[in-house]
Amino acid sequence: MDAIFDSTDAVRNANPLKHAREFVYSSPIKLERGGCLSEVRVTYETYGELNARKGNAVLICHAISGDSHVAAHDPSDGTGWWEIMVGSGKPIDTDKYFVICPNFLGGCRGTTGPDSINPDTGTRYGLDFPEITIGDIVEVDCLLIDSFGITRLLSVIGGSLGGVVTLEWATRFPDRVLSAIPLATAAHMTSQGLAFDIVARNAIQSDPNYFGGRYYEKGVIPASGLAIARMLGHITYLSRESMMKKFDSTRNQAREIETTFETKFSVGSYLAYQGGKFVERFDANSYVALTTAIDNFDLGGTEDDLRKALRRSMCRWLILSFTTDWLFPSFLSRELVDALLASDKRVSYCDIPSECGHDGFLLPDEFELYGEMIRSFLSNVSFELLSGGVPQFDRPDRIDYEQILDLIPRGARVLDLGCGNGGLLARLRQRGGCRVQGIEIKEKYVLRCVDRGLDVVQADLNEGLSAFSDHQFDFVVLSKTLQTVRDVEFVLDEMLRVGVRGIVSFPNLGFHEHRRRLMEEGLAPKLEPDTSKEWYNTSEVRFLTLADFNDFCNKKEINVHHCIAIDTRQQKQIDQNPNQNADVAILVLSK
């Protein structure tokens, strides 16, 4: 790589990125779609210090209108686009990590793009700028990473376009990425998202000032088209809910701004303003180039293709979506998660409850949850890298966990359905040598699991386990969760499809105390006597005795291999008449 040199010259004057540096690669670069660039310049910024082992580098990937300025470098510096996330003591802690944030190939914030001077002609590329792909962006950024002598990135992280770039990194250079955190992104755009990009490009390209992309020479810009493209973008970044909050109460109040666009509604003034502002700082050809790149990105159109693509990855994953994001809707993150789960990749996932739409990952509103998720995950990845070990935990606090642990041999692959805060999984992992994965519906428990270094995916059991193949796990555990499940038959079917064995534990309505309470007092039994929950507010919606469950297994041709009956009040195992003497039953099943 003789052609690489690092220049600290100020980047192009137009950019107020005073701490930005420039990396120049002056050998020709062949692009995926056949084009070629005889030189590439990359504007980037760094934060923190690269450690001696070069093992603490975090690469941050920006969204479409972002740039290298992810955070301020000092108090006098301008605010960055992810100030909440990056800095001393922040989730991406610049006291611990060496942060690199480059502007992408094709952009207009310093890195080579359509508005750069083509060294072969001495004029701006314009439409001569070759078509680029997300792969090309990653190849160029990899040259930058090489220039630091970094062989493996501790993490690659980004949202939206940055998330797509993160996915490409993890699958194109699997051995160079230890962990990947794609946010608010997808393996491919929805047809709806694609349609918005197409309309945006049509608006730009049908602006008479576009001149087929050669507007630089004419001394004009396709301002109307680019502004309309940006207006559309803004609508898709916000959610319906956030737009209601922002505009509904002032619906008919125009703001006074200078514009040729309609301003009569508050939302109209806002869009006109945003469109106008964008034209001042962004290049129309860059917008066309980058949206085309993301539109062409497709990690796998079918489930099989997607699994194949993600099977290449070797990193740990944390994937986050935002519930009201309709540009990159949550189900597309779930597709990524499901494909990774199918290949036994280590993945955690949470659908962050948010009203902020696609912009959620940039905003402070839900930062407490997603910021902590990222902090915990990075911390654990870093800890594992440094120690090679597993965090230690307390003993489990539930007697049924003890029993379940005894039923699972060391080294078994275990899926825990409704894993709560990960008590069982943590203990299994601590014992060592096994693949353990949790499924949990509540965000706070997902966070707790991630904090414990566990892999946990947020999902509703009632929707099934379609991500997993038959007998993918040795054991699938459903511990004190059966009684909260609506569709019991479906969940048990799925459990016994995915697991060679299933382990189920549930409170036994047949316990003598429950019988007595109904018979003698005429009151509904309380299955969890310690809690303050009553018949009207318990999360338990299924009431069954051990005998009922045995009947069920018989009817459904489910094999019962073991049955452990426990009286948890007396902390002892029951042998005689378990349907009467045990308040909790644990069964090992198969089909």
Next chain:
Amino acid sequence: MDAIFDSTDAVRNANPLKHAREFVYSSPIKLERGGCLSEVRVTYETYGELNARKGNAVLICHAISGDSHVAAHDPSDGTGWWEIMVGSGKPIDTDKYFVICPNFLGGCRGTTGPDSINPDTGTRYGLDFPEITIGDIVEVDCLLIDSFGITRLLSVIGGSLGGVVTLEWATRFPDRVLSAIPLATAAHMTSQGLAFDIVARNAIQSDPNYFGGRYYEKGVIPASGLAIARMLGHITYLSRESMMKKFDSTRNQAREIETTFETKFSVGSYLAYQGGKFVERFDANSYVALTTAIDNFDLGGTEDDLRKALRRSMCRWLILSFTTDWLFPSFLSRELVDALLASDKRVSYCDIPSECGHDGFLLPDEFELYGEMIRSFLSNVSFELLSGGVPQFDRPDRIDYEQILDLIPRGARVLDLGCGNGGLLARLRQRGGCRVQGIEIKEKYVLRCVDRGLDVVQADLNEGLSAFSDHQFDFVVLSKTLQTVRDVEFVLDEMLRVGVRGIVSFPNLGFHEHRRRLMEEGLAPKLEPDTSKEWYNTSEVRFLTLADFNDFCNKKEINVHHCIAIDTRQQKQIDQNPNQNADVAILVLSK
């Protein structure tokens, strides 16, 4: 109204509406926003025969790009835009009803609009066409209705823009509308929907061929801008789901069409094609005028304003939304419904499960449900008008209904929560003289209720009864529904807020047979012995005895006025030890 005459002259040659007729009102018309038109021509079509009492007229209101041609008049005629809905034997049955469908003021399909010749100048209006409102559209259509001598419309029906016009009819001329069926519509656009309209108008008005609306004189049209507006429209009419179905499998396959727009993705070719086709048949100034009218429409921005507006209405209502409609999302229909319920208007509502998005009301996919809903509703409105009576029904088939009927005095206002197929409500209505309203979650039961002529709103009880004011009903009934409710406390609180009295019935877990089954057989009681439902698939999620419920009332300071205990197996009322001897309990409560 001396200035009215009915001309059967062919409408403008450009319109292939061979059965269309023209109504001319040649006195000046003052418009709401200050403008004036010295003459108005309305193109319309009619189907069926107006009966002697002029009581069977149904006015159909079209969507933004629609026109008077709602259905074919004979086999040789072109297909109409709502062919599935209108015709002999169809839901809007032209054998029974006299159907009128006018093209709207401001349109470009025959009725006076910006591309019409201004009789004062002899040239097209262009931007001299005054700003119109939804109110103006209705005023003009009312002149047409007057011309038939129709004093009251049996029904006004329409979706999208047509739905908005329907709302305006029902509130502007309350005594002239017997029933209103607004579909896929709202009291006002969301800020998101508004934003799309604004971007569309910006695209049209920044097209250099727009010439400030005077493009007719220049012999050009703002084709790019109008096409882009239409592309945007199409995205908002489809749902994400329907776009996936339509385009995902052929994502990268461009279709060969002649266009200057991008075609590389299948969805891009589609949009380019739709945009191009629209430009051939629609006028840009009409698009601006009609979208501006709907954007300015606001029946009430606050809950209070909306209630006030809808309180004026005197008609029966059937409101339908479509689950994946994101241009006029279901919650906006619910706002209409809630405002009507608050004023004790007769309203039925269903959120039609559909993948078709906003276009749902035009498509055959869910026609079986929404078509039947409209057919049943219209039939009942017509029946009530003709007979002045109430349809007769069979006796209720449930003993608890008999008991509940006895508890409710004639003339009482009754709200039935979880009303099922309306068995109790039908009987109450048959007894006469009372306001009865049902709430039900399942579409098939909503349809059954509408078919019985009842007023029923589809809603989830767990979301509360916020539409209703304190003590709006004399009785609120929760009959055999309590045990299926997750949030029991909230639902009971709401019930006793809205009703002077609440009537609750539920299966009693304390019944001797249930006790015996658990005590002696060690099996979970089956609360509904007749059904095939077991512990793992019953819809019952709450298990309580009569004693539990009495404890609950005591704790929550709920007054129990009556308690009727029944042994439904023996069809008899129980006086002695009801918690042991009754399998069903009915209680009258208040707070």
